[in-house]
Amino acid sequence: GQNIDQPTEMTATEGAIVQINCTYQTSGFNGLFWYQQHAGEAPTFLSYNVLDGLEEKGRFSSFLSRSKGYSYLLLKELQMKDSASYLCAVRDSNYQLIWGAGTKLIIKP
Amino acid sequence: EAQVTQNPRYLITVTGKKLTVTCSQNMNHEYMSWYRQDPGLGLRQIYYSMNVEVTDKGDVPEGYKVSRKEKRNFPLILESPSPNQTSLYFCASSLGDGLYEQYFGPGTRLTVT
Numbered sequence: 001g002q003n004i005d006q007p008t009e010m011t012a013t014e015g016a017i018v019q020i021n022c023t024y025q026t027s028g029f030n031g032l033f034w035y036q037q038h039a040g041e042a043p044t045f046l047s048y049n050v051l052d053g054l055e056e057k058g059r060f061s062s063f064l065s066r067s068k069g070y071s072y073l074l075l076k077e078l079q080m081k082d083s084a085s086y087l088c089a090v091r092d093s094n095y096q097l098i099w100g101a102g103t104k105l106i107i108k109p
Numbered sequence: 110e111a112q113v114t115q116n117p118r119y120l121i122t123v124t125g126k127k128l129t130v131t132c133s134q135n136m137n138h139e140y141m142s143w144y145r146q147d148p149g150l151g152l153r154q155i156y157y158s159m160n161v162e163v164t165d166k167g168d169v170p171e172g173y174k175v176s177r178k179e180k181r182n183f184p185l186i187l188e189s190p191s192p193n194q195t196s197l198y199f200c201a202s203s204l205g206d207g208l209y210e211q212y213f214g215p216g217t218r219l220t221v222t
Binding site: 004008030031033040041042043044045048087089091095096097099100101102 | 199
């Protein structure tokens with residue numbers, strides 16, 4: 001079966017750095033997405049990785065290792081508004097998106 | 110403003126009473142999709158559409174119907190809702206055949222009693 005694993009919940013301190021991991025076992029691989037979802041709101045796109053390596057976009061970076069079936073989202077200089085769920089999604093060989101259950105990130109002052 | 114809209118945002122209904130949740134996008138996107146989101150399960154795709162008059166089943170299509178008669182609209186129909194369809198529903202759209210990032214509507218919280 002296809003599976004995406006993310007930690008259910010993480011806690012971090014304002015101003016710090018946090019890394020949210022995502023591991024996947026899918027039928028093929030055609031890209032990995034990270035989305036942010038605030039409570040009660042719609043998911044919004046953060047990043048897309050299809051090749052190995054690090055993609056940096058402001059305070060957020062996303063890393064991919066296809067050989068390890070692994071990605072992480074790195075959030076720097078955490079702000080209270082970063083409190084949200086972070087969703088990892090992988091596109092498989094049929095170009096269908098497989099979604100993880102999401103990681104709820106709690107930021108404390 | 111580029112957006113995906115859904116209506117209604119909240120709906121409480123009874124078992125067996127047919128309902129439709131509308132979805133509309135103004136970005137001229139070919140690809141549209143419906144998801145349901147339940148605690149601990151992540152987003153699960155119900156149906157998707159690559160273009161007008163082209164629809165296909167996702168992971169959990171049972172109990173749902175869709176249609177795509179116009180490019181901008183993709184309504185979700187529950188012919189005979191049941192309590193296990195109580196969930197948060199999201200419509201999404203993207204360019205092309207879904208290879209790009211998806212833009213989500215604000216969500217519809219449905220409760221079936």
